[in-house]
Each structure stands twice: as structure tokens, then as C-alpha cells.
Amino acid sequence: SAVISQKPSRDICQRGTSLTIQCQVDSQVTMMFWYRQQPGQSLTLIATANQGSEATYESGFVIDKFPISRPNLTFSTLTVSNMSPEDSSIYLCSATGGYGYTFGSGTRLTVV
């Protein structure tokens, strides 16, 4: 299965700023996703990153707050914009090449 490199692994950011998280997959995959995981909670899907087109967002998540890019089949970015303390969470990317879903190591974001 694919191996995903995600960075940064953690960051502490000031409120009102933005952070871009990157995921690089070691092989071509069909689909990439971005999840948020609050402490002690399950994984909540933010959006599906579509190659060469706009991402598909889940209910409660909007493009202005979480812009996503996927310029090719192996790379995607998630930006958390105009951050507030409520955005403090772990953000994970995921990918599938048709069988099985693998995850990046996550980005632990703290907004102060």
C-alpha cells in the first residue's frame, strides 16, 4: 500500500493566521482525503481532494476556511485559514489506490 509523508508534524500558530499542511504519496493514488481528529474523538472527513479540480467538502466545512489543492496524483495540501483556537486539532491526510486506505502521520495544530 501507499506510504504518505505529511508535514509539518506539529505547529503552534497565532490566531488569525493560516497554516498549510502538505501530503506526498510515494505512488499514484486514485483518491486523497483530509480528516480532522479532535482529541479523544473519531476522524471526521473534511473533504475529498480531487486532482485538477475543486475539492468536495463535507457538511460543515467550506472552501474559504479549508482550501485544498491537488495538482497531481501524488500530492495535496490543506490550508487552515484565519485560525481560531477551535481549529486546534490533528489533521490527517489519507489516500487510496483502489484497495485499502492509508494515512499520513498527522499534523498536530495548536492555535493560541
Add this chain to the structure above:
Amino acid sequence: GENVEQHPSTLSVQEGDSAVIKCTYSDSASNYFPWYKQELGKRPQLIIDIRSNVGEKKDQRIAVTLNKTAKHFSLHITETQPEDSAVYFCAASIQGAQKLVFGQGTRLTINP
């Protein structure tokens, strides 16, 4: 859309005993059901998965059963060991075509 319910939220068993975690799903089109183990501070790791054309799958001490009619699937861990302590998540998707939707998670504690 798909909705996955997972029970129990916490489970404590004696070392050597068996543990069972149950999930139900809502979308009859779902055909792929993975189980993930997540240790503290780590990414979710796939431990076993099952497709809808199979009723049961086993890998050493871990087994998964699927009842398509009732739309539920279960994780069985036998001869539990302290290293089995973690949070376990079930998930469901239409393989290769759609997002992975997660259950709420089960915190499993193995007591020595």
C-alpha cells in the same frame, strides 16, 4: 450518506480473554469494511478488512465478521495481550469510489 455506529465506546477485558467490538452501517451500497488501530499519538493503522462478498476473515488472533443483511460487522480479538490496548475504529466505504466513514471509536484496555 453513510453513517457508521460503533459500540461500545470503552471496553476493558482481562489479559487472555476475548474482546468484541460491533459496528452498524446505513448505506447498503457500502462494500468495504476496514478496522483500524490507533495508539496514542500515532496514525490509524489498518489491522484487518473485509469486503462484502465475504462473511468472515481471520488473521491470527483477529477476526472480522460481516452480516450484510443486518448491515453490521464486528471485530473479534482473542487471547488479548497488553499491546492490544489502543483505540479501535471501524469504517465503511464503497471501495475505491468513495470516502471512508468512521465509527466513533472504542477504547480497549487490556488488564494484566
